[in-house]
Amino acid sequence: MSLNKLYGRATGIGSMPHTDPDAALEVIFTYFKEIPHWPQLPRRSETEGLVSQYLAPLLSRGLVALRPSGTPYFCLDDPLWEKRCLDYYELLLAGEDAGEGAAFALTGESAAGFYAFMERCARQPLESLYLKGQLTGPITTGFSITDPEGKPSFYDPTLREIIVKTLAAAARRQVRQLQELGRPVIIFVDEPGLYNYGSSTAVALGRPEIEASLEEIFTAIRDAGGIAGLHSCAGTDWSLLVGLPLDIINFDAYEYFPSLLVYANLLNPFFARGGALAWGIVPSSEKVLQEDLDSLQQLLEKQMEALVKQGAGEEYVRSRWLITPSCGAGTLSEALVERIYRLAAALAVKISKGS
Numbered sequence: 001m002s003l004n005k006l007y008g009r010a011t012g013i014g015s016m017p018h019t020d021p022d023a024a025l026e027v028i029f030t031y032f033k034e035i036p037h038w039p040q041l042p043r044r045s046e047t048e049g050l051v052s053q054y055l056a057p058l059l060s061r062g063l064v065a066l067r068p069s070g071t072p073y074f075c076l077d078d079p080l081w082e083k084r085c086l087d088y089y090e091l092l093l094a095g096e097d098a099g100e101g102a103a104f105a106l107t108g109e110s111a112a113g114f115y116a117f118m119e120r121c122a123r124q125p126l127e128s129l130y131l132k133g134q135l136t137g138p139i140t141t142g143f144s145i146t147d148p149e150g151k152p153s154f155y156d157p158t159l160r161e162i163i164v165k166t167l168a169a170a171a172r173r174q175v176r177q178l179q180e181l182g183r184p185v186i187i188f189v190d191e192p193g194l195y196n197y198g199s200s201t202a203v204a205l206g207r208p209e210i211e212a213s214l215e216e217i218f219t220a221i222r223d224a225g226g227i228a229g230l231h232s233c234a235g236t237d238w239s240l241l242v243g244l245p246l247d248i249i250n251f252d253a254y255e256y257f258p259s260l261l262v263y264a265n266l267l268n269p270f271f272a273r274g275g276a277l278a279w280g281i282v283p284s285s286e287k288v289l290q291e292d293l294d295s296l297q298q299l300l301e302k303q304m305e306a307l308v309k310q311g312a313g314e315e316y317v318r319s320r321w322l323i324t325p326s327c328g329a330g331t332l333s334e335a336l337v338e339r340i341y342r343l344a345a346a347l348a349v350k351i352s353k354g355s
Contacts, residue, residue: 003227003274005130006130006248006322007319007322008348009035009323009348010031010324010344010347010348011032013233013284013325014040014188014328015040015041015330015331016028016337017337018334021039021044021113021117022116022120025039027341028341030341031341031344031345033127035132035186035322036117036132037131037132038111038117038132038134039113040113040134040328043330045109045110047110048110048112048113050192051072051136051145052110053110053136054136054167055072055110056110057088057103057170058145058166061088063075063088071144071146072145073147073153074145074147074148074162076148077148085158095172095173101169101172103169104170105173106173106174118177126181128183130183130184130185130227131178131186132188133174133187133188135170135171136190137189137214137217137230138160138191139213140193142154142193143193147159154209160209160213165216167217168220171217172220172223175187175221179225187228188229189218189228189231194234194240195234197210197237197240210240211244214241214244214246218230228248229250231250231278231327232251233251233327234256234259235256236259238266242270243270248277248278249277250278251279251280252280252326253279253281253326254287254326255326265311267307268313271313271320276321279303280326281296281347282296282324282343283325283326284326285326289336293346296347297347304318322348323345324344
């Protein structure tokens, strides 16, 4: 799928502080008309959290339960575990064969913003060029759901496979639902857990397992006809991503640009395949109060120049870009979020016009 109309535009990450979906959508469609995203609303309900939003299939079929603290864990000790696993894999396969996967759709309880977005887009003429959704990634999910002893489930091959296939099914379903609105669909896999790779607290976190897990989900998005993106709001080993079937890398350029700079020369094959960088240059924090359009443009220009000097192709860097907030905004005030979105949208316009 061509991304040519995508370059030079702005969009958001996902989470917003609103409890009213319609209020969140007003902000989104005011500033990101060309690439609106559906809003995740974690303050509205605990079920709309980063990981809990995608737990419904696992909870409803008894593979995962919640501790009194709310922490999810796989029910390996349950006598019915093996049977439930077999039934679940049949469900996964049936969803793939039918091309539907309704069991893996977001629920109204866990994603009010998604369904409000669908309704709004369906009832009014769309100015949008693309529609954006999001999905929590397998590393983040696998470190949030544990085994019965509290160990991150990502380390267990069987549990990791269940997580990856569940998220791949959810990704396919989300792409197909959004496609009903008649626009190309982008899905960002939100993966803050990538920062664990190489850390002293996650020494057993292997590169092959990370790459294979992400590849399966990116492939599911693309096979469904979507555009695959990854968002990580911390520094990481970006070489993990450049060889994967990925269209957009979204990174926190405001706080963690040096982490990408190290891998500048590795970006060229990614660019050559049509990839784009989404620069999270507008801080998703109160630091945005210290910035304005000119200061952010100057910072972005400085960073692009540095990336080129380190070996990234200048033609790619200066043409294959998008602008986003640095991270989700679910913990901020509504006023602050509006400033962040306004600056992101205005910055994309300013750079595109060369002013």
